[in-house]
Amino acid sequence: MESTTAPLARTAPTHGLAEVLERPGPFLTVVADTEAAIENAAQRAEQRWRALHDEAVAAGTPPAALGAVPALLADAHLQGPALYAVVDAETGEPLLVEHLAAMPETGPFIRRAPLPVVVPLLADRQARLPHVVVRCGREGADVLAVDADGRTEAAAVTD
Secondary structure, eight states, rough: OOSSSSHHHSSSOOTTHHHHHTSOOOOEEEEOOOOOSSSSHHHHHHHHHHHHHHHHTTTTTOHHHTTTTHHTTTTTTGGEEEEEEETTTTTTTTTEEEEEESTTOOOOOEEESSSSSHHHHHHHHHHHHOOEEEEEEEEEEEEEEEOOOEEEEEEEEEE
């Protein structure tokens, strides 16, 4: 089968990435733990951020680059278990911010590099592709539809 669609476009939504990748680096990529199912979730997210912040400062990241992240974390625990952000490593301007459906296998991290780390974002987006699952047999079929936010709707079809 031939396709004119770029392979990545068929597997994971890439909206917002082109604008970021066209900019000159360096970038600061942040994946922060924002789990909500714990007591004092906002305070704990802030504590975990301080540890990442200290790690980044020790590695030579300019404090200006880190300045915008606390505001992004303020209510992030209400949006999902992990925050993904790409920040301009010189100015601290947030370039791309998303709340992930699950913490990546790499765990929380902060990285300053010429290019942003996009694998955790693409993996999360790919896992959230809308899809339909059909189980069919001679008696009928069970249909399960899942949207990009993980909401499901099921139906049973019989003769």
